[in-house]
Amino acid sequence: MPTELKGANAFRKALKQFSPDLDKELRDEMIGFLKPLVKKARGFMPANSAMPSGFVGTSEPDRFPKYDAALARRGVGYKLTPTKPNRQGWISTVSIHNKTAAGAIFETSGRKSGNVGKFTPRLQGTLSGSGKMQGRAMFKAYKEDEGKAKVGVIKALEKAAAKFNARGKI
Amino acid sequence: MAELRADIVSEFKGKKSFKEATTATSILQKGVKKLGAQLAVTFGATQLLRFTKNAAKAFIEDEKAASRLAIAVKNLGLAFETPRIEEFISQLARTSGVADDQLRPSMQKLLTTTGSLAKSTELLTQALDISAGSGVDFETVVNDLSMAYVGQTRGLRKYSLGLTQAELKTMSFADVQEKLTKQFSGANAQYLTTYAGKMGILSNAANEASETIGKSLVESLSLLAGEGNSIQPLADSMGELATYVGDAIYGLAVLGDKLKSLPGADLIGKIGGARGILATLFPQAGEALKLLDALSAYGKKSKGAAGMGGYPSSALGPGYVDPNDAARKKAEAAAVKRAKELAALQKKTLDAQKKQNALLKASKTLNLEAIGIEAALKGQISETDRLSLLLQKAILADNATLATQLADQLETAIKRQNDLRNLLLTTPEAPNPYRNWTLPQDLLNYTASSLGVSVAQLQTAPIPITSSMTDAQMELAAAVNANQAAEAKVINVAVYLGDTEITGAVTSVQQNQSLSGTFSDVSRYNGRGAPSVK
Numbered sequence: 001m002p003t004e005l006k007g008a009n010a011f012r013k014a015l016k017q018f019s020p021d022l023d024k025e026l027r028d029e030m031i032g033f034l035k036p037l038v039k040k041a042r043g044f045m046p047a048n049s050a051m052p053s054g055f056v057g058t059s060e061p062d063r064f065p066k067y068d069a070a071l072a073r074r075g076v077g078y079k080l081t082p083t084k085p086n087r088q089g090w091i092s093t094v095s096i097h098n099k100t101a102a103g104a105i106f107e108t109s110g111r112k113s114g115n116v117g118k119f120t121p122r123l124q125g126t127l128s129g130s131g132k133m134q135g136r137a138m139f140k141a142y143k144e145d146e147g148k149a150k151v152g153v154i155k156a157l158e159k160a161a162a163k164f165n166a167r168g169k170i
Numbered sequence: 171m172a173e174l175r176a177d178i179v180s181e182f183k184g185k186k187s188f189k190e191a192t193t194a195t196s197i198l199q200k201g202v203k204k205l206g207a208q209l210a211v212t213f214g215a216t217q218l219l220r221f222t223k224n225a226a227k228a229f230i231e232d233e234k235a236a237s238r239l240a241i242a243v244k245n246l247g248l249a250f251e252t253p254r255i256e257e258f259i260s261q262l263a264r265t266s267g268v269a270d271d272q273l274r275p276s277m278q279k280l281l282t283t284t285g286s287l288a289k290s291t292e293l294l295t296q297a298l299d300i301s302a303g304s305g306v307d308f309e310t311v312v313n314d315l316s317m318a319y320v321g322q323t324r325g326l327r328k329y330s331l332g333l334t335q336a337e338l339k340t341m342s343f344a345d346v347q348e349k350l351t352k353q354f355s356g357a358n359a360q361y362l363t364t365y366a367g368k369m370g371i372l373s374n375a376a377n378e379a380s381e382t383i384g385k386s387l388v389e390s391l392s393l394l395a396g397e398g399n400s401i402q403p404l405a406d407s408m409g410e411l412a413t414y415v416g417d418a419i420y421g422l423a424v425l426g427d428k429l430k431s432l433p434g435a436d437l438i439g440k441i442g443g444a445r446g447i448l449a450t451l452f453p454q455a456g457e458a459l460k461l462l463d464a465l466s467a468y469g470k471k472s473k474g475a476a477g478m479g480g481y482p483s484s485a486l487g488p489g490y491v492d493p494n495d496a497a498r499k500k501a502e503a504a505a506v507k508r509a510k511e512l513a514a515l516q517k518k519t520l521d522a523q524k525k526q527n528a529l530l531k532a533s534k535t536l537n538l539e540a541i542g543i544e545a546a547l548k549g550q551i552s553e554t555d556r557l558s559l560l561l562q563k564a565i566l567a568d569n570a571t572l573a574t575q576l577a578d579q580l581e582t583a584i585k586r587q588n589d590l591r592n593l594l595l596t597t598p599e600a601p602n603p604y605r606n607w608t609l610p611q612d613l614l615n616y617t618a619s620s621l622g623v624s625v626a627q628l629q630t631a632p633i634p635i636t637s638s639m640t641d642a643q644m645e646l647a648a649a650v651n652a653n654q655a656a657e658a659k660v661i662n663v664a665v666y667l668g669d670t671e672i673t674g675a676v677t678s679v680q681q682n683q684s685l686s687g688t689f690s691d692v693s694r695y696n697g698r699g700a701p702s703v704k
Contacts, residue, residue: 005179034178082181089184090177098174107174133176142176150178157179 003150008093009082011161019164026160027080030094033152034078038096041141042073045103046124055102055119065101075100076138094153098138107135228377235274242278248501250494251287258291266298266358267370268308269377276312283316286505287498293319293347300350302367303357304329319343321516329353340520342513540566554583621647629654 015023048056048069057066076098083092098107110120111127111134128140142149236256243252259277263270276297280290293315300315301308306328314325323338323346331338331349338346361367492498543563547556557580564573618625621633621643632654633647665672 003179004182006181008179008181083175085183089182091181091183092175092177092179093181094178096176096178104174135174138174138176153178 003154005093005154005157008157009091011157011164012082012093015160015164019167022160022163022167026156029156029159030080030153031078033149033156034094034096037141037145037149038076038078040144041076041096041098041138044125044137044140045069045073045076045106050124051106052119052122055105059102065105067102067106072100072103072106075103096138096142098135103137107137107139109136111135229382232271235271239274239278242282246281246285246501247497248281248287250497251501255281255287262294262298263374263378264371265362267362267367267374268298269374272308276309279312279316283319284505285508286502288502289505289509296347296351296354298358299354299356300329301358302361303354318346320512321519326350339523342516344513537566554580554587557583617646617650621650 012023012026015026046069048067051067051069055067058068059066076096078094078096079092080094083095085091098104106123109123110116113120115121123136125136125140127134127136129135129143133139133142239255240249240252243249243255255277259270259273262268263273273294277290277294280293281287284290284293294312297308297311297315300306301311304311306314310325314328317323317325321343323341324335326333326338326346327335329350331346331353333341333349341349362371540563543559543566547559547563551559557576561573561576561580564576614625614628618628621628623631623633627633628650632651635644635647635651639647667675670678
């Protein structure tokens with residue numbers, strides 16, 4: 001479950017506008033926590049040779065996506081800017097993502113139906129996590145991280161907020 | 171597929187968004203409500219204004235039609251009949267369900283055609299019956315009747331009177347009218363008992379009411395504007411006035427509706443209509459009602475007599491002598507005279523037509539076609555032509571048996587003719603029958619003597635053509651010479667030296683001389699070129 005941090009976006013805006021140096025410091029600190037997570041998630045992405053041969057190749061428009069290890073790994077990353085609100089009204093302030101279609105297929109295949117059929121059992125790795133946060137790469141890394149990155153990001157934000165407030169006092 | 175995302179830190183913005191959406195919806199709702207109210211007011215007022223406009227327009231149109239009719243009547247010398255005409259039209263419009271807008275032009279047309287008020291009213295009433303009975307629209311019927319009155323009966327075919335065009339032409343208008351009366355009498359009365367007829371009367375009454383309101387409106391506006399006064403302020407306040415009046419009318423309607431549901435509603439009629447109801451419900455309004463009555467009476471008096479003129483149409487008592495009686499009698503007499511003239515003219519036309527028909531019939535007895543066939547048969551004609559003419563004759567005589575036989579014969583003849591034609595086309599070209607003939611001796615003798623030479627000379631030596639010869643001799647000599655030139659033969663002469671031909675002998679001598687080295691005159695240029703003998 002994501003952690004709600006009220007006023008985080010407003011704070012980031014204010015920081016960017018009034019204390020760019022503090023903003024950069026905050027960014028670097030958050031990246032320091034997120035990069036290992038992303039690196040770990042990328043590590044779970046298998047090589048092309050380890051994938052079913054029919055699934056490997058170059059994706060073409062309007063066709064079933066093909067897996068390319070390099071592209072799939074590049075598709076895993078982090079984001080420090082707020083997203084648009086989703087249908088429930090939530091905004092993601094800091095997040096990690098798995099952008100490519102083939103990477104997402106590898107991540108989520110068998111999440112609903114289980115390890116059955118001709119495709120899913122041939123994928124490397126096991127599903128880890130629960131519910132919508134269940135996966136083979138990014139979600140697995142998030143699960144194995146056990147919230148360290150989250151705590152680090154929140155603490156970095158709190159620290160930056162404290163610093164920002166301290167600067168404002170006369 | 172949407173990208174996968176694992177949120178590290180999030181923020182809930184839903185409440186704010188929902189609040190914004192709620193506020194926006196509330197504002198929209200208020201706006202729509204306000205707009206609805208405005209639209210209702212606008213459209214209500216617009217409807218009322220439209221009705222007012224239409225009422226005024228209807229009155230103006232009606233007045234124009236009445237004015238046209240009045241002028242037409244005046245020009246016919248029947249100006250004194252105007253009130254009667256107006257009264258008749260009003261009454262007919264009320265009872266027939268046909269609008270006075272239609273009746274006035276029709277009346278005008280009939281009056282100008284007949285010149286008689288009595289005849290016009292009779293025809294107008296009859297037109298109603300014919301229109302209801304035949305389904306043809308009223309104005310067309312009036313037009314057809316007015317045309318028939320002057321002898322043009324072509325338009326009457328559509329009424330299916332069971333008469334041929336020739337019969338219609340020969341009939342007088344009185345006969346036609348009788349026939350029409352017999353066929354369509356009572357049709358309008360029957361039509362008025364139907365739902366459509368009743369609706370027509372109601373619709374007509376509503377239109378009349380609209381015109382009356384329009385008339386009062388226009389007159390009131392004229393009165394209020396006065397001479398030289400600007401009507402603009404009044405026009406500006408018309409919208410408000412219309413809305414107010416409309417609301418009041420609606421209120422009255424609602425009141426009437428409520429009253430109907432009360433027990434003893436049938437007493438309303440007994441009480442005395444709308445005025446009676448008001449007097450019963452509001453006894454304290456007695457003075458106000460009196461004032462209204464007085465106002466209504468004054469308005470009626472001020473408006474004067476309605477219609478085309480101000481002549482009183484009511485009877486003024488049994489002893490009253492209408493000063494226009496003489497003029498009326500004179501006009502009717504003139505119309506009767508005109509009708510008689512028309513009848514005489516029609517009779518004359520019919521007589522002429524009869525004579526023409528008789529002549530036509532007589533001309534038919536001279537069957538020019540048959541005469542032509544007989545004449546053609548007497549000439550030198552081929553077999554097929556003869557058969558064709560006979561077949562045509564049989565057809566004219568309606569002799570089917572003979573026509574069939576002749577048709578078969580004609581077909582056979584045509585086939586035979588075609589076979590012969592094909593045979594001629596395939597026959598080879600015939601040779602010249604004189605090809606083996608030789609010139610007779612006497613012809614040769616004659617030619618030789620004509621040219622002054624012997625017969626032998628004719629074939630061997632050319633005949634000299636001299637100027638002393640006649641033209642005929644010259645032509646004959648030229649022909650003989652040409653014949654000789656054509657028959658001249660080529661003679662080849664060969665020269666031999668011993669047994670050898672001379673050219674071969676010369677060649678041998680040259681070769682021998684050359685081989686022995688004595689032949690030095692061989693012309694060569696640097697050892698090239700053909701040898702030649704010098």
